[in-house]
Amino acid sequence: MKMRYLLGITLVMGLISSCSTDYMDFKGGNFIQFSSSEEEVYTFAYFSSEKQKDTLNIGIMSVGEVVNYPRTIRFEQVTKEWEYIYDTEDPNKVVDSVYVDMKFPAKEGVHFEAFGGENNELILPANQNEINVQIVVKREDESLRTNARKLELRLLPSDDFKTGVPKNVVKKITISDKLERPTIWKDSDYTCSIYLGNWSEVKHRFMINATGEKWDNDFIKVYIKTGYQPTPEGLFLLRKIKKELEKYNADPTNNPPLKDENGHEVVFP
Amino acid sequence: MRNLCLFLLILLPLFCVSCYDDKGNYDYHALNQVEVAGIDSMYTAIFMEQLVITPTIQSEDKERIYDYIWMCYDKNDFEKSIDTLSLEKDLNYTVSLPLSSYQLIFAYRDRETEITKYVYSNLSVESQNSRGWYVLKEKAGTTDIDFFWQGKENTDLLSQVQGKAMEGKPRSLGYIENYTWTNEEENKIETGNKCFFLASEREVSLIRISDMKQMSDFSSLFFENAPVIAPQKWYEGSEESGFINGGKLYTYSSYDGEFGLNKLSYPKDGDYNLSSIFTKNGTMCPLLFDLNSGQFCTSERNVSSISYFENDGMSTYPLAYPDMEPVYAGFLDEGMWVGGKGYVVMRDKRDDSRSIFYFDLACMVNFEDAYLKNRITDIQAVEAGSKLAEATCFGMHRKDQMLYFGVHDKLCYYDLVNKRELEVVRDNGASAIPSGENIVLIKHLIFDYTDYMDPTISDKVNKLAVATSDGNTYKLYLFEISANKLKDKPEVYSGTGIPSEIMYMSPYMKNVYICY
Structure with a gap:
């Protein structure tokens, strides 16, 4: 019985001293x-x-x-x-x-x-x-x-x-060697849906021609998906694209409205 | 034995606790009483000039030794980053802080007790140009600006700082609260520049107020494809700011980014040709006039075309006045987000006769039911042969229904309620303007600023500015108004040229305080 209590006291002391630990090295596979x-x-x-x-x-x-x-x-x-x-x-x-x-x-x-x-x-x-x-x-x-x-x-x-x-x-x-949807431009993405709308190859090409910008992942990250709204220059370029589309659709020789490869009218939000 | 062991087991943790070394001091006594004198509640310092403050510490115990620190933080900085100004008791500091309002803190620490106490004060860092009266003027067919404040004069600022005045006669003196400037020499972007927008017939220049440095010219106001330069007027607003050029309105909103990063691009759509005459306060939309249709109109944020008024059941006058054009527009300021009353002096192009149009400008406040509804409430024909029919310049009293106007050396007002005209005299009965002078500018300027966090910080100005000119020189009179009279002994300044616009600039100026 005496031995049991002595063991108990030793255990308590051990618990107190066990609060410090040594750092371990990573062990595992490669x-x-x-x-x-x-x-x-x-x-x-x-x-x-x-x-x-x-x-x-x-x-x-x-x-x-x-x-x-x-x-x-x-x-x-x-x-x-x-x-x-x-x-x-x-x-x-x-x-x-x-x-x-x-x-x-x-x-x-x-x-x-x-x-x-x-x-x-x-x-x-x-x-x-x-x-x-x-x-x-x-x-x-x-x-x-x-x-x-x-x-x-x-x-x-x-x-x-x-x-x-x-x-x-x-x-x-x-x-x-044709325009591909930038991976960051998802139709379900909130910012893309508000400012860019659905992606199509014809639409993307129109945006490039109107602005001289690529509208690829890097461009969209810097000018469109920058925070709670696009940068001032990004907003300006979106406005410019809309103006150019209005101009394009106002010209009967273009057989308006501009339609994408799937037959849908190209529109911007 | 068992109980003894249990007792020891319980006692053991208590032994551990008892190892705690009590460093408490139970020697209670009254603290040394200290007071600091010599620190005012408010300091105004000029950039790069000395700020000297010599506090006195009055201590019961004269032998105490203290450590000192002077600190400050920008009140407009949400992070409240602390700058250390000095570690000496007496502050003798060359003010190199950016122009802003600061919380100034003096802290002293008793070396014996290690107790630190703080004394708080306010520091406004200004430049020589931060506060005062600015006059845009024509001088020998060019445009320049003069500065006046409490007896100090600094004239022909553009010629002085930039080596030349702007080409052509003056067109607009505007204000831009936050301009973001790309400093290409040092390859950095500087934000928060307070600027004047200066326009002459042939040039536009954005000038930083603190040092009169040019930040931008006409073409760099635009993202691309700047139009043919034909500047008319610039206005700032909390919702949308605008620039009338060649009859077209170009706008931007600070909601989309600070001007500088944000720029002008396309004019508002529509077949219109805007007059340079308009009015607005800082928060409402502008009251504009389209010379093509003869209609009053406005511009709204997020609307791509000019907006015209429409009639409703409360409209009593026609919408269009194609044979007329505005000569002057002003309003009675009833506060931000309140339209107030507006008045436009119109000239009939057929016979040169004049009328005064009365507006309820609730039609300019976008959350009012009357928004964009025709609210011309009266049209008062100006009698032929009256002084008002001959007036060459106008200015609206901002608080009372008085339309000031000038005819040669006579300063008069038109009582818009009782519809009669009277001469404005000084409170001693003398004429407002000395005989033989020629009034060229009238503007009532009210600036009423109080810091909502610290009412001791305020800037209040209420003056009627009247300028006279003989074509070569001018005099600027700054009157205090007393009912329908002016107090005698106005501040008087003089310069060369012919004044066209005047603005009071304060270090606390915001775009919502500017009235047009």
């Missing part, structure tokens, strides 16, 4: 993933025909310890995609899906220059946890003006890495 899960959309449509190639920088990062030796990253190009079958009565309801060959996959040598060697391998240098993969995209295929090509890269496990967060393991890149 993972590899893309730095961003955001889809990349690249189009040559903003540039003159002199521009036949461009370089995209795609970040890949490791999760885990940084080591003092180079490590191998493996990847593959995905050439299949899910095709969804919708309910005939409810077009938003998916009733089935099949994994089929991509209709417009990007082809190595035609739409982008080969990278990663024969084995589709990249090297993460020693003492680094991130690399930028430079992917050279090409404009030579004229069909890019009608159909964008999809370059989908998936990271694979290697001797050095397991794959990381699932949504960051695949990178989707669209290569195009």
Whole structure:
């Protein structure tokens, strides 16, 4: 009994002294993933025909310890995609899906220059946890003006890495020579719906012609989606576009009103 | 034994607590009584001049030693970032703070007791130009401005600071409360510049009031495609500010960004040609006149075209007066967001006769039922042969229904209630203006500012400004008004040229205080 109380007292003292802790080192595996899960959309449509190639920088990062030796990253190009079958009565309801060959996959040598060697391998240098993969995209295929090509890269496990967060393991890149919807311009987005309205290729082209600006992700971030409302210059450019559209629609030789590729009248909010 | 062990177990935490070292001091005694003298409640300092304050600390215990600090923060800065001005008891500081109103704080700390006490005061940092009377004038076919304040004169400011006056005769003296300037020399953006908008027949210039530096010219007022320069008038407003150029109205709203980043672009839509004659107070829409249609009209924020009035059941006069044009427009100020009464002197182009149009300007206040309704309440024909029919300049009394006007050296007023004209005399019976002079400008200026957080900070001006000129020189009389008379011994200033507009500038000026 005496021993039990002595143990109790020792336990209390132990609890008091246990309030301080030592820092622990990370222990775990090494993972590899893309730095961003955001889809990349690249189009040559903003540039003159002199521009036949461009370089995209795609970040890949490791999760885990940084080591003092180079490590191998493996990847593959995905050439299949899910095709969804919708309910005939409810077009938003998916009733089935099949994994089929991509209709417009990007082809190595035609739409982008080969990278990663024969084995589709990249090297993460020693003492680094991130690399930028430079992917050279090409404009030579004229069909890019009608159909964008999809370059989908998936990271694979290697001797050095397991794959990381699932949504960051695949990178989707669209290569195009026609106007593509900027990823930031979503029809459901509050700011976009108030100031830009629905996206269409014809509308986007009209905006570029009216203002001389690209209205791409970078432009929309700086001038439109800047806070609670666009910048003064952004508001001016939107006003200018509306004025130009009024002028266009007032000219009978233009067969007004201006309609988009889907047959809908081009309007701005 | 068991109870003993339990007792010890309970006692153990108490032992831990008992290790606390009590550093309390139970030696109670009365604190040293201290008073600070020599610090006023309000200081006005001129930028880059010395501010000297010498407080006296009267302490019961003469041997006490203190540490001192003088601090301040900008009252308009929500973060209230503290600037340290001095660590000495006596403040002798070259004022290098931006022009604004500051809370000035003197703190002293007793080294023995480590008690710090604070004395609060107010500091208004102004420039030589922050407060005073500005006169826009014509001088030998050019435009310049003069400055007067409490006996000080600084004339031909544009010629002095920029090396030349503006080309052409004066058109507009306006005010811009917040102009954002891109300082390309130092590659930085400077916000909050208080500016004059100066327009002559051939030039426009935005001048920063603190140092008379030019911030912008005509073309840089616009995003792109500036129109042909033909400036008429500029007005500021809480909702929308406007610039009449070539008969067209260009507007911007500070809701969409400070002017400078925000610019002018397209004129308001419509087939109109606006007169330069208009009136408004800081908060209501302007009362404008379209010379094409002969109709009174206005401009509303977020409406892309000029807005015309419409008749309703309470309208009693026609909407259009195509054979007439305005000669003068003014209003009776009944406060912000209240339209008040408006008066427009109209000239009939067919026979040169004049009429006075009476307005209920509730029709200019966007939340009133009468908004944009025809509220011409009376049209009073001016008798041929009357002095008013010959008047060459006008000015509205802002508080009483008196329309001042000048005929050569006679300052008169038209009683808008009893519809009769009378000469304005001084309270000693003498004529307001000395015989032989020629009145060219009349304006009643009221500035009534009190800081809502500190009523000791105020700036109040109520003067009738009358300028006379022989074409080469002018005199400016600043009268205090006493009912329908003027008090004798006005402030008098003189300059060269012919005055066209006058403005009182205060360091507390806001765009909502400007009346046109």
